[in-house]
Amino acid sequence: MNPADDAAKADLRRYLQEGRDALLWKLDGLAEHDVRRPLTPTGTNLLGLVKHLAGVESGYFGEVFGRDFPEPLPWTQDGAEDNADMWATAEESVEDVTGLYRRVWAHSDATIAELPLDAPGEVPWWRPETRAVTLQRILLHVVAETHRHAGHADLVRELVDGEAGLRASNTNLPGGDAAWWSAYRARLQAVADATRGGGTR
Numbered sequence: 124m125n126p127a128d129d130a131a132k133a134d135l136r137r138y139l140q141e142g143r144d145a146l147l148w149k150l151d152g153l154a155e156h157d158v159r160r161p162l163t164p165t166g167t168n169l170l171g172l173v174k175h176l177a178g179v180e181s182g183y184f185g186e187v188f189g190r191d192f193p194e195p196l197p198w199t200q201d202g203a204e205d206n207a208d209m210w211a212t213a214e215e216s217v218e219d220v221t222g223l224y225r226r227v228w229a230h231s232d233a234t235i236a237e238l239p240l241d242a243p244g245e246v247p248w249w250r251p252e253t254r255a256v257t258l259q260r261i262l263l264h265v266v267a268e269t270h271r272h273a274g275h276a277d278l279v280r281e282l283v284d285g286e287a288g289l290r291a292s293n294t295n296l297p298g299g300d301a302a303w304w305s306a307y308r309a310r311l312q313a314v315a316d317a318t319r320g321g322g323t324r
Contacts, residue, residue, distance in 0.1 A: 128239065128240050131240060131259070132235065132240055132259075132262070135235075135259075135262040135263065135266060136232070136235055136262070138266045138270075139262065139265060139266050139269060140228075141290075142266065142269035142270045142272075142273045143176075143224070143228060143269060144290065145270075145273040145276070145289065145290055146172060146173060146176065146269070146272065146273045146276050147173065147221060147224070148290060148291055149169055149273070149276040149277065149279070149280040150169050150170070150173070150217070150221070151291075152286075153169070153280075153283060153284070155216075155217055157169075157283045157284070158170040158217060159171075159210070159211060160283065161210070162279050162282045162283065163279075166206070166209065166210065167209075167275055167279055168209075168210060168279065169276055169279050169280065169283075170210070170211045170217060170220055171208075171209040171210040171211060172209075172272045172275055172276050172279075173220050173221060173224050174198070174208055174209070174210070174211055174215070174220050174223075174224075175208045175209050175272065176224065176268070176269060176272055177196070177220070177223050177224040177227045178196055178198065178199045178208045179265065179268055179269075180224075180227045180228070180230075180231045180265060181194075181196060181199070181227045181230065181231075182199060182248075183231075183246070183261050183264065183265050184230065184231035184234040184235065184261065184265070185230060185231075185234070186247070187244040187245060187246050187256065187261060188234055188238060188242065188244045188258070188261075189244075190230075190233075190234050192227060192230050193230075194223070194226070196223075231265075234258075235258070235262065238258050239258065240257060240258050240259040240262075241257050241258070241259065242257060242258045243255065243256070243257060244256045244257065244258065244261060246261075
């Protein structure tokens with residue numbers, strides 16, 4: 124592998140890890156009830172997002188490259204209940220799900236470390252004409268999916284207890300107090316209200 128490929132792989136791996144860490148941080152300090160609460164009409168919940176991404180990584184960095192993750196994940200198999208990967212059952216503890224996610228990371232990271240970016244793989248659940256992939260394409264795909272779901276977790280956590288921010292070391296938010304945020308939200312609401320009756324896009 125040439126130095127440019129090494130650098131590109133390191134960048135992609137770093138962005139992947141930042142998404143993983145951000146997702147798990149959104150569970151910190153919450154009661155078990157709160158990490159399981161479905162807070163959108165489609166049931167989005169924090170622990171379910173973690174479970175879903177464990178399944179995503181286990182497939183993309185496992186089966187796709189002939190390096191199956193060694194633990195069975197029944198919710199990823201044919202015949203599983205719809206959306207079974209998007210919530211944790213009563214028998215699946217927070218530690219079970221987050222621990223699984225970390226074990227999947229280790230398996231994924233070994234695949235990333237051992238294969239070149241142009242290593243071929245096949246995604247059997249994609250359309251036949253798009254199934255042939257490389258490690259680079261899968262890294263890009265999984266980075267994008269991980270950050271998308273970390274964004275979902277941002278919103279769900281804010282709905283749970285008002286906590287928001289990018290990461291523990293940098294919220295990436297203005298430093299306003301509760302009064303500032305209340306006034307800011309009211310201003311946005313007033314702008315939105317002024318457009319009522321304006322139709323849809």
